[in-house]
Amino acid sequence: xxxxxxxxxxxxxxxxxxxxxxxxxxxxxxxxxxxxxxxxxxxxxxxxxxxxxxxxxxxxxxxxxxxxxxxxxxxxxxxxxxxxxxxxxxxxxxxxxxxxxxxxxxxxxxxxxxxxxxxxxxxxxxxxxxxxxxxxxxxxxxxxxxxxxxxxxxxxxxxxxxxxxxxxxxxxxxxxxxxxxxxxxxxxxxxxxxxxxxxxxxxxxxxxxxxxxxxxxxxxxxxxxxxxxxxxxxxxxxxxxxxxxxxxxxxxxxxxxxxxxxxxxxxxxxxxxxxxxxxxxxxxxxxxxxxxxxxxxxxxxxxxxxxxxxxxxxxxxxxxxxxxxxxxxxxxxxxxxxxxxxxxxxxxxxxxxxxxxxxxxxxxxxxxxxxxxxxxxxxxxxxxxxxxxxxxxxxxxxxxxxxxxxxxxxxxxxxxxxxxxxxxxxxxxxxxxxxxxxxxxxxxxxxxxxxxxxxxxxxxxxxxxxxxxxxxxxxxxxxxxxxxxxxxxxxxxxxxxxx
Amino acid sequence: xxxxxxxxxxxxxxxxxxxxxxxxxxxxxxxxxxxxxxxxxxxxxxxxxxxxxxxxxxxxxxxxxxxxxxxxxxxxxxxxxxxxxxxxxxxxxxxxxxxxxxxxxxxxxxxxxxxxxxxxxxxxxxxxxxxxxxxxxxxxxxxxxxxxxxxxxxxx
Numbered sequence: 001x002x003x004x005x006x007x008x009x010x011x012x013x014x015x016x017x018x019x020x021x022x023x024x025x026x027x028x029x030x031x032x033x034x035x036x037x038x039x040x041x042x043x044x045x046x047x048x049x050x051x052x053x054x055x056x057x058x059x060x061x062x063x064x065x066x067x068x069x070x071x072x073x074x075x076x077x078x079x080x081x082x083x084x085x086x087x088x089x090x091x092x093x094x095x096x097x098x099x100x101x102x103x104x105x106x107x108x109x110x111x112x113x114x115x116x117x118x119x120x121x122x123x124x125x126x127x128x129x130x131x132x133x134x135x136x137x138x139x140x141x142x143x144x145x146x147x148x149x150x151x152x153x154x155x156x157x158x159x160x161x162x163x164x165x166x167x168x169x170x171x172x173x174x175x176x177x178x179x180x181x182x183x184x185x186x187x188x189x190x191x192x193x194x195x196x197x198x199x200x201x202x203x204x205x206x207x208x209x210x211x212x213x214x215x216x217x218x219x220x221x222x223x224x225x226x227x228x229x230x231x232x233x234x235x236x237x238x239x240x241x242x243x244x245x246x247x248x249x250x251x252x253x254x255x256x257x258x259x260x261x262x263x264x265x266x267x268x269x270x271x272x273x274x275x276x277x278x279x280x281x282x283x284x285x286x287x288x289x290x291x292x293x294x295x296x297x298x299x300x301x302x303x304x305x306x307x308x309x310x311x312x313x314x315x316x317x318x319x320x321x322x323x324x325x326x327x328x329x330x331x332x333x334x335x336x337x338x339x340x341x342x343x344x345x346x347x348x349x350x351x352x353x354x355x356x357x358x359x360x361x362x363x364x365x366x367x368x369x370x371x372x373x374x375x376x377x378x379x380x381x382x383x384x385x386x387x388x389x390x391x392x393x394x395x396x397x398x399x400x401x402x403x404x405x406x407x408x409x410x411x412x413x414x415x416x417x418x419x420x421x422x423x424x425x426x427x428x429x430x431x432x433x434x435x436x437x438x439x440x441x442x443x444x445x446x447x448x449x450x451x452x453x454x455x456x457x458x459x460x461x462x463x464x465x466x467x468x469x470x471x472x473x474x475x476x477x478x479x480x481x482x483x484x485x486x487x488x489x490x491x492x493x494x495x496x497x498x499x
Numbered sequence: 500x501x502x503x504x505x506x507x508x509x510x511x512x513x514x515x516x517x518x519x520x521x522x523x524x525x526x527x528x529x530x531x532x533x534x535x536x537x538x539x540x541x542x543x544x545x546x547x548x549x550x551x552x553x554x555x556x557x558x559x560x561x562x563x564x565x566x567x568x569x570x571x572x573x574x575x576x577x578x579x580x581x582x583x584x585x586x587x588x589x590x591x592x593x594x595x596x597x598x599x600x601x602x603x604x605x606x607x608x609x610x611x612x613x614x615x616x617x618x619x620x621x622x623x624x625x626x627x628x629x630x631x632x633x634x635x636x637x638x639x640x641x642x643x644x645x646x647x648x649x650x651x652x653x654x655x
Contacts, residue, residue, distance in 0.1 A: 292599055292600065295599060295620075295622065296516070296517065296599065297516075298622070299517065299620065299621075299622060299623075299627075300517070300520070302622070302623055302624060303516070303520040303623075303624045304516070304520070306623075306624040306625075307520070307523060332622070332623060335622045339622070350603075
């Protein structure tokens with residue numbers, strides 16, 4: 001207790017001893033009382049009565065050792081406390097004390113020696129606080145932490161030495177509390193991390209930012225490693241001085257392994273995709289150059305067969321001329337094939353610039369590409385437009401209409417209807433015929449390259465037309481489909497984004 | 500300054516089959532004008548520059564039009580075009596590309612290099628005949644020929 005300079009309050013009524021005594025008497029949260037030099041209670045305040053249960057009448061003149069447990073009394077604790085206070089002038093401790101009713105409370109005690117002007121001991125001032133509730137809360141908290149097994153929860157002093165240890169820490173790291181308390185926490189780090197100064201960096205970061213969070217390999221007592229997720233929190237006292245750190249560590253090795261595995265799979269997948277893309281690009285450029293290089297010899301075959309027939313018809317017989325015709329028409333057929341393949345391959349290589357395209361205009365230009373366009377009924381509203389690459393759209397339509405005309409029932413010309421209508425933000429274009437129809441089992445396959453359902457003799461064609469349609473529509477962001485069954489005719493449809 | 504004196508066509512084509520079929524088509528079209536064939540860009544440069552045997556201009560006159568394949572060994576069609584357009588005396592000779600590819604990249608590159616026209620080799624002899632007739636009628640018959648610049652004199 002600070003001594004108040006006497007002259008300051010002398011003239012004020014507040015400075016009188018009587019007023020001060022009343023203040024002390026009325027304090028309820030602290031037991032404040034005086035002992036004589038031998039330890040007998042000399043004064044008693046309201047707080048003392050409240051905390052210890054004795055009234056002033058009961059306790060004044062009694063020895064203060066009765067506040068101690070039997071064991072403390074036998075061990076000479078009360079005398080030791082007075083001796084220490086007398087020698088040091090001041091003594092402070094926490095411990096169990098006994099109330100009048102025999103119950104215990106956790107007391108924080110300050111004992112001060114009181115001396116007269118000549119330095120002779122005239123007694124002791126004692127201030128006691130009941131900290132039972134706080135003590136119990138701490139106790140509960142400690143027990144709680146100690147029982148946690150999924151997390152290693154422990155504390156470090158300000159320099160990083162381990163100060164407490166829970167069962168989770170024992171389970172995860174393998175050390176018992178006795179083995180590890182007092183040792184530096186860098187024991188848990190790998191030699192590499194220690195060499196790199198990571199433990200110091202962790203504490204410095206926690207000190208600077210209040211906490212540190214991280215993941216990394218840590219070492220168990222048996223030398224094995226585990227992948228740890230850690231949180232380090234700096235603990236400061238009321239004055240802002242660092243008193244230590246709390247550290248929570250989780251073993252997430254399994255999760256890490258799973259994540260690593262997922263990551264590895266993802267990488268493998270990405271690699272495969274990239275390889276496949278490269279392969280596809282190779283195939284495209286391969287088919288493109290093959291198609292290109294095939295055309296020159298084909299031109300020669302057809303050209304020289306024609307030259308032979310024209311220049312030497314007179315000396316060749318009918319069979320020879322027939323053979324030459326066949327060579328010529330085979331070359332023409334193959335040329336068409338190469339042309340279509342080239343077209344198909346180009347469709348995947350080129351970037352198609354999409355623009356608002358009138359469906360009606362596209363149908364018109366598709367019809368212009370066909371030689372025989374009888375029996376076609378166009379039901380396309382003039383105002384319908386789609387996002388498309390105009391020549392590609394016209395090509396797709398031309399292929400579909402050409403197909404519809406081609407696969408007619410023997411001896412009867414097909415009636416073909418080209419219709420278009422808006423449908424949920426798209427335009428659906430349908431090319432329907434009353435031709436031979438297609439069995440549903442073939443509906444998927446017919447959009448693939450070289451898929452033919454009929455011998456080339458009965459229906460001429462390269463087998464690439466529908467593959468071109470599918471790829472063309474899909475490259476323009478649409479889809480294609482087919483409704484058909486044998487004898488019922490066919491309706492090929494595609495949908496493109498409406499403008 | 501002299502107009503190109505003759506209606507000669509210079510065919511630059513490395514593929515002998517194609518060359519022969521084109522030459523035959525010109526013959527069958529009854530084209531009186533001489534058509535000369537060289538096998539690649541290198542020979543075409545020699546022909547136009549009048550090097551070696553090509554110095555004899557009566558035998559190898561400067562052409563009214565050049566039919567140029569693009570895909571050729573050694574000096575290809577693009578390189579030949581670039582060279583031709585930097586030659587002070589003969590840079591104005593019209594060039595009609597006659598080639599395999601109708602890749603837009605090739606088409607643009609050829610025009611950028613100075614081609615006057617771009618044709619794709621037709622697939623059948625029937626079409627070859629038509630192309631040959633059209634080329635002859637348009638580029639030799641109708642097209643107004645530029646004047647060549649003689650050495651040491653300014654052009655117009």
